[in-house]
Amino acid sequence: MPGTTMTFSPTTSQYSDTHDPEPHDDGTILVFDNGGYSTSMMPGGSTTYHTRAVEYKIDDAKKTATLVWEFPGTFNVDSWYKTKWYNSYFGDADRLANGNVLIAAGSLSSTAGDARVFEVTKADGKVVWEFKLPSGIGVYRADRITPPLVRAITQ
Numbered sequence: 001m002p003g004t005t006m007t008f009s010p011t012t013s014q015y016s017d018t019h020d021p022e023p024h025d026d027g028t029i030l031v032f033d034n035g036g037y038s039t040s041m042m043p044g045g046s047t048t049y050h051t052r053a054v055e056y057k058i059d060d061a062k063k064t065a066t067l068v069w070e071f072p073g074t075f076n077v078d079s080w081y082k083t084k085w086y087n088s089y090f091g092d093a094d095r096l097a098n099g100n101v102l103i104a105a106g107s108l109s110s111t112a113g114d115a116r117v118f119e120v121t122k123a124d125g126k127v128v129w130e131f132k133l134p135s136g137i138g139v140y141r142a143d144r145i146t147p148p149l150v151r152a153i154t155q
């Protein structure tokens with residue numbers, strides 16, 4: 001409902017700048033949280049801004065958004081995801097048919113770090129597929145394309 005305020009649980013889980021909200025039939029919503037905007041994101045600079053993918057369980061009646069999943073969160077992953085992943089703009093997170101999440105982490109600036117598209121498992125936060133783009137190349141969104149079944153031609 002426009003103009004209403006949600007209470008986040010835990011309060012520290014509130015997003016700060018989202019892209020491509022994806023509501024699901026189970027009452028959850030998956031979003032790409034840019035993590036705030038910083039003009040000081042330069043190599044060697046320090047910042048508290050950090051990008052992530054988050055999923056909340058929404059209770060419209062109580063106006064609550066409860067965090068149910070976050071990446072990288074507390075998962076044991078490569079340090080890039082924990083310390084370097086920051087996109088002040090761009091980004092996408094999609095739930096896949098297999099339950100995993102496809103994330104487009106798309107920095108365009110050569111000074112802001114890598115741009116990547118990767119697939120992560122929800123259960124254990126394992127990165128099962130990753131594509132790294134060259135410095136200065138960005139990606140706004142990504143979608144999983146499943147190729148059609150190839151049928152053998154028999155005569």
